[in-house]
Amino acid sequence: MLRVKNLTVSIHGKPIIKGLNLEVNEGEVHAIMGPNGSGKSTLASVIAGHKMFDVDKGEISYMGKNIFDMPAETRAREGIFLGFQYPVEIPGVSIANFMRTAINEKRKYLGLDPLTGAEFLKLMEEKKKMVEIHSKLANRSVNEGFSGGEKKKNEIFQMAMLEPRLAILDETDSGLDIDALKVVANGVNKLRRKDNATVLITHYQRLLDYIVPDFVHILYDGRIIKSGNKELAMELEEKGYDWIRKETATGAA
Amino acid sequence: MADKNDNILEEVSGSEYKYGFYTDIEMDQAPPGLTEDTIRFISAKKNEPGFMLAFRLKAFRHWKTLKEPDWAHVAYPPINYQDLIYYSAPRKRPKYDNLDEVDPELLETFEKLGIPLDEQKMLAGVAVDAVMDSVSVGSTFKKTLAEHGVIFCSFSEALQKHPDLIKKYMGSVVPYTDNYFASLNSAVFSDGSFAYIPRGVRCPLELSTYFRINAANTGQFERTLIIAEEGSYVSYMEGCTAPIRDENQLHAAIVEIIAHKDAEVKYSTVQNWWPGDKEGKGGVYNFVTKRGICEGDNAKISWTQVETGSAITWKYPSLILKGNNTIGEFYSVAVTNNKQQADTGTKMIHLGKNTRSTIISKGISGGQSNNSYRGLVKTGRKAENARNFSQCDSLLLGDQCGAHTFPYIDVGNRSSIVEHEATTSKISEDQLFYCLQRGIDMEGAIGLIVNGYAKDVLSKLPMEFAVEAQKLLSISLEGSIG
Ligand SMILES: Nc1ncnc2c1ncn2[C@@H]1O[C@H](COP(=O)(O)OP(=O)(O)OP(=O)(O)O)[C@@H](O)[C@H]1O
Numbered sequence: 001m002l003r004v005k006n007l008t009v010s011i012h013g014k015p016i017i018k019g020l021n022l023e024v025n026e027g028e029v030h031a032i033m034g035p036n037g038s039g040k041s042t043l044a045s046v047i048a049g050h051k052m053f054d055v056d057k058g059e060i061s062y063m064g065k066n067i068f069d070m071p072a073e074t075r076a077r078e079g080i081f082l083g084f085q086y087p088v089e090i091p092g093v094s095i096a097n098f099m100r101t102a103i104n105e106k107r108k109y110l111g112l113d114p115l116t117g118a119e120f121l122k123l124m125e126e127k128k129k130m131v132e133i134h135s136k137l138a139n140r141s142v143n144e145g146f147s148g149g150e151k152k153k154n155e156i157f158q159m160a161m162l163e164p165r166l167a168i169l170d171e172t173d174s175g176l177d178i179d180a181l182k183v184v185a186n187g188v189n190k191l192r193r194k195d196n197a198t199v200l201i202t203h204y205q206r207l208l209d210y211i212v213p214d215f216v217h218i219l220y221d222g223r224i225i226k227s228g229n230k231e232l233a234m235e236l237e238e239k240g241y242d243w244i245r246k247e248t249a250t251g252a253a
Numbered sequence: 254m255a256d257k258n259d260n261i262l263e264e265v266s267g268s269e270y271k272y273g274f275y276t277d278i279e280m281d282q283a284p285p286g287l288t289e290d291t292i293r294f295i296s297a298k299k300n301e302p303g304f305m306l307a308f309r310l311k312a313f314r315h316w317k318t319l320k321e322p323d324w325a326h327v328a329y330p331p332i333n334y335q336d337l338i339y340y341s342a343p344r345k346r347p348k349y350d351n352l353d354e355v356d357p358e359l360l361e362t363f364e365k366l367g368i369p370l371d372e373q374k375m376l377a378g379v380a381v382d383a384v385m386d387s388v389s390v391g392s393t394f395k396k397t398l399a400e401h402g403v404i405f406c407s408f409s410e411a412l413q414k415h416p417d418l419i420k421k422y423m424g425s426v427v428p429y430t431d432n433y434f435a436s437l438n439s440a441v442f443s444d445g446s447f448a449y450i451p452r453g454v455r456c457p458l459e460l461s462t463y464f465r466i467n468a469a470n471t472g473q474f475e476r477t478l479i480i481a482e483e484g485s486y487v488s489y490m491e492g493c494t495a496p497i498r499d500e501n502q503l504h505a506a507i508v509e510i511i512a513h514k515d516a517e518v519k520y521s522t523v524q525n526w527w528p529g530d531k532e533g534k535g536g537v538y539n540f541v542t543k544r545g546i547c548e549g550d551n552a553k554i555s556w557t558q559v560e561t562g563s564a565i566t567w568k569y570p571s572l573i574l575k576g577n578n579t580i581g582e583f584y585s586v587a588v589t590n591n592k593q594q595a596d597t598g599t600k601m602i603h604l605g606k607n608t609r610s611t612i613i614s615k616g617i618s619g620g621q622s623n624n625s626y627r628g629l630v631k632t633g634r635k636a637e638n639a640r641n642f643s644q645c646d647s648l649l650l651g652d653q654c655g656a657h658t659f660p661y662i663d664v665g666n667r668s669s670i671v672e673h674e675a676t677t678s679k680i681s682e683d684q685l686f687y688c689l690q691r692g693i694d695m696e697g698a699i700g701l702i703v704n705g706y707a708k709d710v711l712s713k714l715p716m717e718f719a720v721e722a723q724k725l726l727s728i729s730l731e732g733s734i735g
């Protein structure tokens with residue numbers, strides 16, 4: 001589904017991603033872990049189509065198509081969803097209105113009729129239940145005055161509404177209390193299907209207790225330096241990044 | 254000697270002019286130029302009562318003593334008032350036979366606004382078929398109003414049928430001496446609207462549909478007079494979301510509103526005059542004087558305006574809160590894009606006790622446009638416990654546009670409280686990317702963000718109008734961010 005090959009990305013001439021490879025297939029859940037500033041969010045942004053970054057080298061293909069040929073909104077309509085690490089506020093725009101616009105844009109792209117008001121409301125009710133979001137939250141302006149946790153839940157709600165093929169969740173677990181964490185994890189699990197895939201960017205192994213990943217990758221200084229399964233996350237939690245760095249350094253030597 | 258020659262010359266040419274006028278009373282248009290004769294011609298054309306001509310002439314003589322104001326934050330080449338045409342009869346024959354002949358760009362905008370086909374034809378000046386008979390629409394409307402004793406007609410008609418009301422109220426809120434453009438309008442106004450709501454009557458209809466249908470040909474110097482008698486209520490809507498192109502570049506309108514004791518008037522405008530091309534060429538200059546007075550105790554007037562059109566807008570809907578406990582409100586969204594310039598705002602003059610006013614102004618600038626808010630809040634010596642709250646926000650799209658806020662506060666007594674808040678913000682890259690990432694394209698994203706920003710004002714518009722205004726905001730800002 002997603003194939004990142006030898007990706008090199010910089011901003012204002014400063015290299016951030018330095019030859020990264022990643023392959024994500026249908027039905028898989030991948031976790032990406034890595035120290036602050038290692039380039040996790042940058043990778044997510046580049047996949048989603050943020051223009052701020054310069055792609056110097058490498059390829060990204062999605063569903064067999066070169067992703068760089070598609071503007072950000074097309075990537076979204078093709079099923080890429082990014083759960084933001086820092087969701088922005090859009091004052092005065094209700095989540096309902098925002099989502100309705102988004103869904104109908106996607107439907108238009110797919111050649112479908114827009115949802116009627118009634119159909120949309122029904123869908124929204126259904127998804128609100130699914131991700132256990134409070135009724136009132138959806139009537140409020142997008143992220144305006146939301147607590148940190150509410151913002152993250154709102155991202156999951158939007159993901160449920162948009163039913164993406166590839167969801168990249170950038171630290172959606174950060175700042176969540178234990179109940180909210182379960183809600184978010186449940187949401188992700190419920191949305192998991194054979195034909196979609198999830199990439200979880202996280203710092204904490206505890207998320208992976210709820211959403212069991214098929215692969216865990218360690219992103220360090222712009223490269224994936226180690227990949228494994230859930231065990232790797234536990235080992236990392238125990239030993240810290242220093243261990244990895246030393247291990248890969250000796251491995252390379 | 255030279256003087257004498259000039260005089261003779263003037264006399265000769267002047268009399269020819271005169272001659273030209275009176276022999277050809279049938280002609281539809283006054284020749285260019287502005288003299289007392291032009292004014293007499295207009296007044297005669299419209300068969301006006303004597304007091305009207307006298308008023309016009311007084312205004313004209315006063316106007317000649319004035320200089321065009323230059324304090325507004327706008328720039329435009331000098332207007333040659335002698336080159337303008339001051340009277341032109343409403344077009345009777347349609348300009349086009351069918352929509353295919355109309356500028357496709359204009360039609361595209363109509364389409365985006367979702368304006369029904371028949372109305373599109375109306376607005377573009379295409380012949381309309383019998384189904385859409387504006388006269389009959391107008392007359393059912395009028396019948397309902399008549400049953401309630403509401404008078405709603407053109408200013409010209411009111412001059413014929415209700416001259417006493419006009420005589421009593423016209424110029425009572427905006428005197429002909431008020432300002433340069435008001436004097437000009439008072440001298441040469443072409444037509445406009447008149448509304449009278451009798452005592453205790455709640456006007457059963459939004460005074461809108463009718464107006465919209467007839468809005469296409471209201472002329473260059475409009476004049477509106479609204480009178481709400483004691484305890485009455487009316488919601489009045491002027492303007493049109495459809496872009497109106499006009500060969501007349503200068504528009505100088507006057508609106509006067511009088512609210513007597515316990516009366517309430519809601520006045521909503523959407524102004525979308527042709528802003529000119531991307532360079533601002535050919536756009537309309539819209540210099541408007543709008544003012545209301547809460548004459549009696551407990552009266553309330555609110556202005557809600559959405560300004561998206563015109564090359565230049567110069568407009569300060571104001572209120573005089575004369576009665577005790579009167580309330581004034583001003584809600585405004587002004588959008589400028591490309592090379593548009595807007596200098597708009599309000600004046601709230603508190604004279605009575607316990608008077609209250611609210612100002613919410615949202616400026617949105619894109620392209621290389623300039624958008625200024627200018628507001629005056631004044632509380633008089635006797636305006637005990639007067640209160641004002643002003644909120645003036647500016648939203649910038651891109652970094653080549655400008656937003657300016659000029660608040661003036663003049664407090665005349667100790668018990669008044671005047672509060673002013675102002676913010677300037679930008680649409681952030683992050684907000685745009687957030688929308689794009691959800692599959693909403695750039696135009697849609699700007700539309701959403703801007704409508705969210707203007708929500709507090711849009712929500713004050715009558716329902717049906719609000720929906721159109723939302724679309725209009727998005728369309729007006731197309732191409733505003735690179
Ligand atoms: N807009 C920007 N301008 C300059 N530097 C940037 C910008 N965005 C990211 N960077 C730099 O790129 C590097 C990677 O940032 P990124 O946000 O991808 O890290 P991260 O792995 O997501 O970190 P965290 O765990 O803290 O979220 C950092 O050094 C950061 O300072």
Ligand SMILES: [Mg+2]
Binds near residue numbers: 042
């Ligand atoms: Mg990050």
